[in-house]
Amino acid sequence: GAGVSQSPSNKVTEKGKDVELRCDPISGHTALYWYRQSLGQGLEFLIYFQGNSAPDKSGLPSDRFSAERTGGSVSTLTIQRTQQEDSAVYLCASSFRGIRTEAFFGQGTRLTVV
Amino acid sequence: AQTVTQSQPEMSVQEAETVTLSCTYDTSESDYYLFWYKQPPSRQMILVIRQEAYKQQNATENRFSVNFQKAAKSFSLKISDSQLGDAAMYFCAYRSKAAGNKLTFGGGTRVLVKP
Numbered sequence: 423g424a425g426v427s428q429s430p431s432n433k434v435t436e437k438g439k440d441v442e443l444r445c446d447p448i449s450g451h452t453a454l455y456w457y458r459q460s461l462g463q464g465l466e467f468l469i470y471f472q473g474n475s476a477p478d479k480s481g482l483p484s485d486r487f488s489a490e491r492t493g494g495s496v497s498t499l500t501i502q503r504t505q506q507e508d509s510a511v512y513l514c515a516s517s518f519r520g521i522r523t524e525a526f527f528g529q530g531t532r533l534t535v536v
Numbered sequence: 537a538q539t540v541t542q543s544q545p546e547m548s549v550q551e552a553e554t555v556t557l558s559c560t561y562d563t564s565e566s567d568y569y570l571f572w573y574k575q576p577p578s579r580q581m582i583l584v585i586r587q588e589a590y591k592q593q594n595a596t597e598n599r600f601s602v603n604f605q606k607a608a609k610s611f612s613l614k615i616s617d618s619q620l621g622d623a624a625m626y627f628c629a630y631r632s633k634a635a636g637n638k639l640t641f642g643g644g645t646r647v648l649v650k651p
Binding site for chain 1: 542567568569578579580581583586588627631632633636637638639640641642643644
């Protein structure tokens, strides 16, 4: 596709349920990132993929959070047993390898836990 | 660990005037990049400008320019001739190979443009 695509755009879930958030990166981008943005706040790093490997998952807040990437492309962020504090916008970004390259962001998934 | 600090939660500017956003960072590395991203209400993060640490010349992109002071670890963004479409959140970000290629963001500055 032309850009980074995330789905769903919005998700409302009940506390205790599991949710899956999907990210389709730009074709050819080997690096993929997940960030969390609470209302009016900055971006909190969650996890970084290079290909299908995750060399840095230091930002995952608890073991309820996990992510995978398959085929060097699509990534899924899973939150188990959701809590109200998980409510936020989850942003995905992708880029070519290298620190100079521009990271392109999706429009995010707004997760609301009720 | 690298940290990025934006000390101005909000800045207001009159249309056609100039506004400068502050950003400081902490690192012991010598090879890194700095970025400014814009996030309008649509949530779409857009790259505004980037600066390589090894380049002394400040980057410029049309009405946007930076003042990069490496020794002071300062990376401010100047928006000239401000337009209504410049109203957004602006995030400063740091990226280095040693830090694993991830972007580390500041807390953001909201820019309001008054007509």
